[in-house]
Amino acid sequence: MVQWLKERPYLSSLMLIGGVTLLCLGIHNLVGYRVVAFMLLVSVSILALFLDIRPVIMAALGSALIWDFLFIPPRFTFSIGSTEDGLLLLTYFIIALIHAVLTYKIRDVQKKVREKEAREGQVKFYNTLLNSLSHELRTPITTIIGAADNLLTLRQGLSEQDREELLHSIASASVRLNQQVENLLSMSRLESGVFQVRRDWVDIRELIHRCVQRLEPAINKYRQAIFIPDNMPLVKVDQGLVEQMIHNLISNVIQHTPEGTDVIVRADYADGNLTLTVSDTGKGFPEAEIGMVFEKFYRVKGSRPGGTGLGLSIVKGFVEAQQGRISLRNLPLSGAEFTIELPAEASYLNGIKNE
Amino acid sequence: MSKASILIIDDELQIRRLLTITLHGDFVVSEAATAKEGMLMAASHPPDLVLLDLGLPDENGHDVLRHLREWYNHPIIILSAQTSEEDIVKALDAGASDYLVKPFRTGELLARIRTALRKSTTADHGPVMTFGNLVIDFAARKVTKENVTVKLTATEYSLLALMARNEGRVLTHQHLLREVWGPSYVQESQYLRVFVAQLRKKIEADPNRPSLILTESGVGYRFSGT
Incomplete structure (x- = not known):
């Protein structure tokens, strides 16, 4: 309501001044026309609290004219009977104007303070971002530059084994660098505001198996289980987004749980919702931090280095872009479970007769 | 059989060098840094295959592809730093034979080139x-x-x-x-x-x-x- 009125400043000024004028027309015989001036002045001050300077000045001017025309004797003319009333009208207008200007200035200062605070918050956020990024990007870049330098300058001085090792470190650092860049690109895609969800029919079974395969050989050090009901329908979701969501969740398990534990991926469809869960049998998350793991650049205290702290927030962003929900809980015995629910159409087009 | 010729159209010098080093053993390689230069070179000495970067400075890669396809019938493989699937589908529909998203593995590149060249020389596989x-x-x-x-x-x-x-x-x-x-x-x-x-x-x-x-x-x- 307040917002609606704020967006229509001239209409709300007119309504308030008009209302007060009507009220005063009813009671001015009891209180006298000078009290009316104060009531109108209060209305203008109230408007000054909420509105921009121009509509308030209009209200000040308008209400002065109304007071003159309707209330100052002789009534229903703009002429003023006594010098006293003339001075009063002038004073009225000046006070109303000062109110309008002062209130506007105060609000302007407040606005600037708020903007400054927001800017400082942003600076702090970007500092965290830059710290995290410079570490995550510079580590692989340092490896690549250093290894390449060695290969270029030492040449024949290097043993075959050293050369091999340097080449492998360039290759693996490049892969790591590429992952970080992919994450950053996903994040900026999400935040750009031009992000589009492209839904199409997806075979979830195929997609999950492909995600798992893409994570080889790292995932082979874990016990994998995939549970998908036999009558799983095709679902209409954004294949690229769902693929990256599952990829990031499984990567997160690989990153943070010891080798030899389980990675379990489940998919199911019921009541218009696709449910995907990724769970592990690691040590779970500290209860106090569960609410924060989806925040950008948040890293669970004492977690292994590597990763930008973006993976889970990208998952959350992608889930929400598809009007879905994501939750995390620790499992009763050990490990944690991420659950994603996505509203999606389903198609039970299995075994079509095509002859 | 003589070596097949490949024309690389990419504005990044480092990428062109990498591609040339990767390919010059098995193919005759030529390079162009702009769309205009690439079109001229393709027209004067039609290569057996074109590697085309979609992000060229002087002309939209999709337009280059369309113009080339008006007369050029050999394979065109798209190299793209944009991962948008829409973009890739658009290029394939416009006549690109295949695509590779940067960064790609050189092994993958060679495999795609061989497949594309084989396709264009033996259209008929037999029964x-x-x-x-x-x-x-x-x-x-x-x-x-x-x-x-x-x-x-x-x-x-x-x-x-x-x-x-x-x-x-x-x-x-x-x-x-x-x-x-x-x-x-x-x-x-x-x-x-x-x-x-x-x-x-x-x-x-x-x-x-x-x-x-x-x-x-x-x-x-x-x-x-x-």
Whole structure:
């Protein structure tokens, strides 16, 4: 309501001044026309609290004219009977104007303070971002530059084994660098505001198996289980987004749980919702931090280095872009479970007769 | 047989150098840094294959592709730093033979180039094609796996035959739907998903880890015979 009125400043000024004028027309015989001036002045001050300077000045001017025309004797003319009333009208207008200007200035200062605070918050956020990024990007870049330098300058001085090792470190650092860049690109895609969800029919079974395969050989050090009901329908979701969501969740398990534990991926469809869960049998998350793991650049205290702290927030962003929900809980015995629910159409087009 | 010639059109010097080093052993390589230069070079000495970067400074890569396709019939492989699937599908529909998203592996690049060149020299595969233990007899419309006949429906067979004939080449969802089901089915991607899943169950050693019908996420499918 307040917002609606704020967006229509001239209409709300007119309504308030008009209302007060009507009220005063009813009671001015009891209180006298000078009290009316104060009531109108209060209305203008109230408007000054909420509105921009121009509509308030209009209200000040308008209400002065109304007071003159309707209330100052002789009534229903703009002429003023006594010098006293003339001075009063002038004073009225000046006070109303000062109110309008002062209130506007105060609000302007407040606005600037708020903007400054927001800017400082942003600076702090970007500092965290830059710290995290410079570490995550510079580590692989340092490896690549250093290894390449060695290969270029030492040449024949290097043993075959050293050369091999340097080449492998360039290759693996490049892969790591590429992952970080992919994450950053996903994040900026999400935040750009031009992000589009492209839904199409997806075979979830195929997609999950492909995600798992893409994570080889790292995932082979874990016990994998995939549970998908036999009558799983095709679902209409954004294949690229769902693929990256599952990829990031499984990567997160690989990153943070010891080798030899389980990675379990489940998919199911019921009541218009696709449910995907990724769970592990690691040590779970500290209860106090569960609410924060989806925040950008948040890293669970004492977690292994590597990763930008973006993976889970990208998952959350992608889930929400598809009007879905994501939750995390620790499992009763050990490990944690991420659950994603996505509203999606389903198609039970299995075994079509095509002859 | 003389070496096949490849024209690289990419504005990044480092990428051109990398590609030249990768390719010059097996191919005759020429380079162009702009769309204009690339078009001129392609016109004066038509190469056997073009590697085209979509992000050129002087002209939109899609336009270059379209202009080239007006007269150039050999394979064009797209190199793109944009990962948008829409962009890739658009390029494939406009006549690109294949695509690689930067960063790509050089092994992958060489495989794509060989596939594209083989496609353009031998259009006709003959009546029988063999992929590991899978044999497709096009004359008899018969498929056997480990010498046992695989029972396929007519649609499954058409789909498999189309993909196998284009072995190594990516086929977009729209292309497959148009060719197998007909022009009015190009949006009915659920048919394709279901039939690919059915086909995999019948011909793949492990349908969950397909080695013949590979998914190109968001783009289409690629039949791999190796």
